Amino acid sequence: MNNKTLNTNKTYLITGAAGFIGYFLSQKLLKQGCTVIGIDNLNDYYxxxxxxxxxxxxKPYMNxxxxxxxISDKSTITNIFEEYKPDIVVNLAAQAGVRYSIENPDVYIQSNIIGFYNILEACRHYPVDHLVYASSSSVYGSNKKxxxxxxxxVDxxxxxxxxxxxxxxxxxxTYSHLYNIPATGLRFFTVYGPMGRPDMAYFGFADKYFAGEPVKVFNNGDFENDLYRxxxxxxxxxxxxERLISNPPRDSVQHKVYNIGNNSPEKLMVFIETLEKCLSKATGRKVVLEKIFEPIKPGDVPATFASTDLLQKAVGFKPETSIEDGLQKFADWYVDYYTVK
Structure with a gap:
């Protein structure tokens, strides 16, 4: 197992730096003294x-x-690569969200296809040590296994x-094969936490509760065959x-894909009950969400469950934060950030 630490002499380009994952990654790298260039279009999706x-x-970090x-503007990306010559690129800029892609497909093609193409082209013309990019557990579709x-x-x-x-x-x-770009794709599984994305269910549930509104649960009220995430x-x-950044693929094809998930799916209803407990603790009063049960939405899948064996083998790491601990940190942050009573 090759688990090198970060090289603080390298320049790291993080796309989507004002996004949820981009922000936390940038902060972690900056705290360790890395030079970080962040790009974000600060769109109003949320x-x-x-x-x-x-x-x-x-912003207070000098580096x-x-x-x-x-990223869908090619000249912007080219200029960044020309000026800052990044050694490592982590592409986290993307139009996220399954349901929104049904309403507004244009932005997905712009950001996720054209934007990513621009990143690949820049890595081709200004070679980098490693390109790490966000994929998603959604590529598994409605796989039953x-x-x-x-x-x-995943077709x-x-x-x-x-x-x-x-x-x-x-x-x-393809780019890895043609131009020897070491590249790693990460299939993220339902990422949550403080300062997270307001379009995610757990965040929306908190918003609805404090607004005095019921929450919609898309499982038909079927507790036996509940959604798993x-x-x-x-x-x-x-x-x-962070661990993968310093471990570019070294095989003949320099492209790898890994799941990053908790390897421990929870029923949606258990997740909601845990959120209620955590919000109760954060507010000091009993929190019970009023629930309206509706059918599963088009594009949603019944279960997501990551095998993390490959990731563990590559960098000796497996996510282990329990939903109790994770949701408590979210609830404490939410109550503080929005100063809810």
Whole structure:
């Protein structure tokens, strides 16, 4: 197992630096003295104030440079590579969300396909030590076999979002093969935590509760065949990325794909009950969410469950934060950030 530590003499380009994962990764690298160039278009897919709040935490670091720009603009990306000559690129800029891809497909093609193509082209013309990029557990579609393994068949995506992520893996593989770009794709499984994405269910549930509104649970009220999700705490995700950054693929094909998930799926209803307990503890009063049960939405899958064997073998790491610990940190942050009573 090759588990080298980060090289602080390298320059790291993080796309989507004001995003949830991008922010936490940037902060971890900056704390260790790395030079980080962050780019983000600060779009309004969700509350821009939260993106600025994350950015404001990064700005005091002398070794942080922020560029407001869009990865789908080729000249912006080319200029960044020309000026800063990054050694390591972590592409986390993407239009996220399964359901939104049904309403607004254009932005997914712009950001996830054209944007990623621009990153690959830049890595081709300005060679890098390692390109790490975000894929997603959604590439597994409605696969019935669990846990999901990286060798599973993933040619039946059930959302445009999933299709764009599968496309990223194919594009990276091709560029890696043609131009010897060491590249690693990461299939993230339901990432959550403080300062997270407001479009994610757990965050939305908290919003609804404090607004005095019921929450929608998309499982038909079927507790026997409830949805399962492999919820992965943000610190575990960042730790996994950090370890992989220094471990580019060295095989004949320099492209690898790994799951980063908790390897421990939870029923959606158990997750909701845990969130209620954590919010109760954070507020000092009993919190019970009013629930409306609805059918599963198009593009949603019944279960996500990551096999993390490959990741563990590569870098000796397996996510282990329990949902009790992770959700408590989220609940404490939420109550403090929004000063809810």
């Amino acid at each position: 509350d821009v104030k939260l993106k600025y709040a994350r950015l404001n935490q990064l 942080f440079t922020f560029v407001k720009g869009d 669990v846990p999901f393994e990286e060798t599973d068949f 039946n995506p059930v959302s445009l979002y999933a299709s764009t992520k599968k496309s990223n893996e194919l594009m990276a593989h 492999d919820f992965t705490y943000i610190d575990d995700i960042v730790e996994g990325i």
